[in-house]
Amino acid sequence: MNPTRLAGNALQYVFLGIAAFLSVFPFIWMVIGATNTSIDIISGKTSFGSALAQNIATFLEQVDVPLVMWNSVKIAVLSTILTIAVSSLAGYGFEMFRSKLRDRIYALVLLTLFVPFAALMIPLFMMMGRAGLINTHIAIVLPTIASAFVIFYFRQATKAFPTELRDAAKVDGLKEWQIFLYIYLPVMRSTYAAAIVIVFMLNWNNYLWPLIVLQSNETKTITLVVSSLASAYYPDYGVVMIGTILATLPTLIVFFVMQRQFVQGMLGSVK
Amino acid sequence: MAGLRTGGLKRYYDVNGWLFIAPALALISIFLVYPIIRSLVLSFYSGKGMMMRFAGFGNIERLASDPVFLAALTNTVVFFVVQVPIMIMLALILASVLNNPDLRFKGFFRTAIFLPCVSSLVAYSVLFKSMFAVDGVVNSALVALGLVEVPIPWLTDPFWAKVLIILALTWRWTGYNMIFYLAALQNIDKSIYEAARIDGVPSWGRFLYITIPMLKPVILFTTIVSTIGTIQLFDEVYNLTEGRGGPANSTITLSLYIYNLTFRYMPSFGYAATISYVIVVMVAVLSFLQFYAARDRS
Numbered sequence: 057m058n059p060t061r062l063a064g065n066a067l068q069y070v071f072l073g074i075a076a077f078l079s080v081f082p083f084i085w086m087v088i089g090a091t092n093t094s095i096d097i098i099s100g101k102t103s104f105g106s107a108l109a110q111n112i113a114t115f116l117e118q119v120d121v122p123l124v125m126w127n128s129v130k131i132a133v134l135s136t137i138l139t140i141a142v143s144s145l146a147g148y149g150f151e152m153f154r155s156k157l158r159d160r161i162y163a164l165v166l167l168t169l170f171v172p173f174a175a176l177m178i179p180l181f182m183m184m185g186r187a188g189l190i191n192t193h194i195a196i197v198l199p200t201i202a203s204a205f206v207i208f209y210f211r212q213a214t215k216a217f218p219t220e221l222r223d224a225a226k227v228d229g230l231k232e233w234q235i236f237l238y239i240y241l242p243v244m245r246s247t248y249a250a251a252i253v254i255v256f257m258l259n260w261n262n263y264l265w266p267l268i269v270l271q272s273n274e275t276k277t278i279t280l281v282v283s284s285l286a287s288a289y290y291p292d293y294g295v296v297m298i299g300t301i302l303a304t305l306p307t308l309i310v311f312f313v314m315q316r317q318f319v320q321g322m323l324g325s326v327k
Numbered sequence: 328m329a330g331l332r333t334g335g336l337k338r339y340y341d342v343n344g345w346l347f348i349a350p351a352l353a354l355i356s357i358f359l360v361y362p363i364i365r366s367l368v369l370s371f372y373s374g375k376g377m378m379m380r381f382a383g384f385g386n387i388e389r390l391a392s393d394p395v396f397l398a399a400l401t402n403t404v405v406f407f408v409v410q411v412p413i414m415i416m417l418a419l420i421l422a423s424v425l426n427n428p429d430l431r432f433k434g435f436f437r438t439a440i441f442l443p444c445v446s447s448l449v450a451y452s453v454l455f456k457s458m459f460a461v462d463g464v465v466n467s468a469l470v471a472l473g474l475v476e477v478p479i480p481w482l483t484d485p486f487w488a489k490v491l492i493i494l495a496l497t498w499r500w501t502g503y504n505m506i507f508y509l510a511a512l513q514n515i516d517k518s519i520y521e522a523a524r525i526d527g528v529p530s531w532g533r534f535l536y537i538t539i540p541m542l543k544p545v546i547l548f549t550t551i552v553s554t555i556g557t558i559q560l561f562d563e564v565y566n567l568t569e570g571r572g573g574p575a576n577s578t579i580t581l582s583l584y585i586y587n588l589t590f591r592y593m594p595s596f597g598y599a600a601t602i603s604y605v606i607v608v609m610v611a612v613l614s615f616l617q618f619y620a621a622r623d624r625s
Contacts, residue, residue, distance in 0.1 A: 068424050075421060076439035079502060082454045083442065085464065089457065097457050100464035142350045149347025158344060161352070168359045170610050172559045174582045175603035178369065178589055178596050179362035202354030232343040261447035263562045264582075268590055279449045286453040287569045293457045300450040311445045315438070322444075322503070323510050 086304070089297035097293040111294040118295065119281055120273070125302065128260065128277040131196050135259040138201045140251055144244075146202075147210025148236060152222070162211070168204045173264065181268055195269045200259060206251060209321075213247040214240075250321030253314050257307045278303045363607075369600035375593045386601035396602060398576040399584040402489070403609075406580070407557035410493045415550055418501045422508035423538050428517070437509070441502040448499070452566035455495045456482070485577030488568070492578055495563055500556075504549045511545040512538070547621045554617070555610050561586065581606050 089097045092105035115121070150162045180199055181190075189195040217240060225235045241248070263279050270276050276284075282299040285291060311318050373382035373389075390396050424430070425437055443451065458464050459481040466478035481491045515537070523533050539546070561582040564572055570591075572579025581602055588599040 065429075068427065068430065072421070072424060072430075072436045072440075076436050078498070079440045079443050082446070082451060082458065082498070085458060086450075086454055089454075097463075098460040099462045100460075100467040102464060142354065146348045146351035149344055153341070153344025153347065155341070155344060158348065161348075165351075165355060168355060170555065170614060171359060171363055172555070172582075172603070172606045172610055174559060174561075174585050175366045175600075175607050176359065176362040177585075178600050178603065179365035180358065181589070182365075182596070183362070198354075199358040202351050202358060204355070207351060232347075236347075257445070261449070263447070263449050264586070267565075268586075279447055282453060283449045283566055286456065286566060296453055296457070300453055303447050303450045304445070307445050307447070311442075319441075319506055322506060 083304075083308075086297055086300050089293060090301055092294055094291070094293040094295075097297070107294050111292075111298050114292065114295045115298040118285070119299070121302070123274065124276060124278050124281050127193065127275060128279070131193050131262075131266075131277060132256055132259040134193075135197045135200045135262075136252060136256045138197065139203055139206055139255050139259075140248065142201050143203055143206035144210045144248070144251070145236070146207045147212075148214050148240060150207070151211045151214040151217075165204050165207060169208070177265065177268060180265075184269060190269055191271050191275055192269075193275065196262070196266050199265065200262070203255075206255060209251060210247070213244060217243060246317065246320070249314065250317040253310055253317050254321035256310065260307055366600045366603055369597050370604050372597035372600075373595070374597060375595060379597055382597065386598050389598060390601065390605070395576055395579065395584060396581075399572070399579045399581045399602075400605070402572075402576075402578060403558055403560065403580050405489065406492060406496070406560060407554050410496050411550060411553045411557060413493070414497045414501050414553065415504060415546065417497065418504035418549075419508055419539070419542070419546070420534075421501065422505045422512060423534055425505070425509060426512045437505075441506055443499050443501075444503045444506075446499070448562035449566050451499055452495065452563045455491070455498075456567050459491055482567070483574055485574055488574060488578045491567065492560075492563060495567065496557065496560075499563075500553065504553065507545050507549050508542055511542050515541050543621060547617060551614050551617050554613050558606055558609050558613070 085102075088102060088104055090111055091108040092101055093107045093110075096105055096107075146165075150158060176199070184190050184195040187195075189198075221239055221243065222235055225239050230238070261279060262277075263283070266277055266280055267283070270280060278299065282296065282303050285299055286293075286296045369379075370386055371381060371383060372379040373385055374380055421440060425433060430436075446454075459466075461478050461480060461482075465481070466475075469475045470478065479487050481487045519537055520533055523537060528536070559582050560580045564578050564580050564583050565586070568574075568578055570583075570587075572583045572587075585599045585602050588595050588602070
């Protein structure tokens with residue numbers, strides 16, 4: 057190996073090393089910060105401190121943790137189940153029962169991918185107001201269920217579903233919904249797993265719509281709580297760090313446990 | 328007889344086809360199609376709260392003389408014009424370095440660089456806010472490394488506040504784009520690179536003349552997605568600037584302004600809806616342009 061090649065190689069590692077360090081540092085910062093006082097945090101202390109117990113105590117004092125976490129879990133799980141159910145049915149339907157009209161409708165559905173949420177939120181808010189659903193979790197879940205992105209994902213994945221299986225099931229006298237439930241679903245479980253991971257994360261992290269709709273402390277999610285703790289005039293950053301850990305941990309765990317499905321789900325749309 | 332039977336069968340299929348997509352279509356109609364039309368109608372009305380009257384193009388005229396709107400529009404454009412190319416370039420470079428077959432610790436580097444995608448937008452914005460405090464860890468590091476002499480006023484200077492938003496977005500989304508490029512790179516035949524190397528094409532040449540052209544469809548896709556995302560920027564700005572888009576509206580975005588108009592003060596639903604249509608038009612035009620540009624070159 058010649059010297060320039062060797063230097064090039066070393067440079068690669070330095071470059072990747074810096075990128076990796078910068079990518080991971082805020083997570084380390086979060087953990088270190090949870091053990092420090094607010095003053096230490098904003099003056100850049102990078103070593104562990106002894107304020108962890110105090111920070112946790114203050115956090116528990118200011119936030120009803122079980123309630124807030126329950127709100128977050130409830131919304132994310134409910135949204136995910138409904139989104140996956142409705143969108144996988146639609147993805148399967150659009151692919152398996154192709155017709156000219158349905159293909160045109162599908163094109164319109166895809167067009168909604170380009171609709172910015174900002175253009176929806178005012179009418180949605182007025183709608184929820186009229187329905188008396190402001191400050192309820194139903195109002196958060198309802199608009200998230202039908203997702204063009206997830207429908208697209210399932211339709212693309214369904215292209216790989218072997219039609220022989222469906223034909224055989226039909227010969228055996230299974231009805232269409234039985235084929236979907238007993239044949240398609242088990243065969244496509246890795247597709248489902250990937251979709252669940254991504255949709256769960258999106259819902260768990262959802263912010264703008266809950267910020268608009270959930271106005272009382274009893275209905276707020278952990279994301280909203282972190283945001284409001286940090287927007288105080290003098291935020292107690294030690295306490296804020298406890299909140300960011302609670303907000304980040306579930307998705308972090310899901311990511312490390314299901315890394316393959318996670319990446320597969322993200323890539324799903326370009327296959 | 329046979330014709331009748333296939334007719335019946337066809338109808339049977341048809342019913343099932345509709346049943347499978349019906350729940351999604353119903354929900355999309357109520358929660359996507361109706362609101363987007365309603366927004367358009369609202370944009371021709373003005374007034375505060377529920378007291379609204381028809382205003383024709385009044386709202387559009389108002390846009391031209393609204394300094395906050397103009398600031399929000401400028402900032403939004405600056406954010407995606409500056410941030411998206413930097414991030415896409417960085418992601419491409421990272422992906423092609425990681426695609427080197429001789430590279431060791433590949434899995435570690437990939438996971439580490441992808442990790443920011445797992446954090447919630449609110450959580451990372453809050454973390455960045457604490458890291459970029461005047462006496463904070465970033466300034467300390469910059470001063471210690473001799474890169475700056477005095478701490479940078481990240482959160483209080485209009486210019487640096489914009490830089491901070493761009494840095495934050497780049498941190499959060501580079502790994503996401505990189506994953507797309509890595510997946511696409513795996514489909515490129517390794518022998519093309521080998522042949523180029525034997526022909527003496529240097530690594531930057533291989534990057535420029537093989538990697539980028541081969542990845543064009545993915546680059547296009549990620550550019551559109553990133554642009555749409557940046558035009559709608561809200562969470563980061565809201566949480567880095569206590570919801571104000573400050574200092575002095577230097578980081579306010581269109582989405583944040585819509586939010587402020589609707590939910591912070593006495594709501595101006597009509598005017599806010601007009602601004603939301605500015606976003607709709609921007610997304611539509613830019614997506615079209617990007618598709619067009621990519622088609623033109625090929």
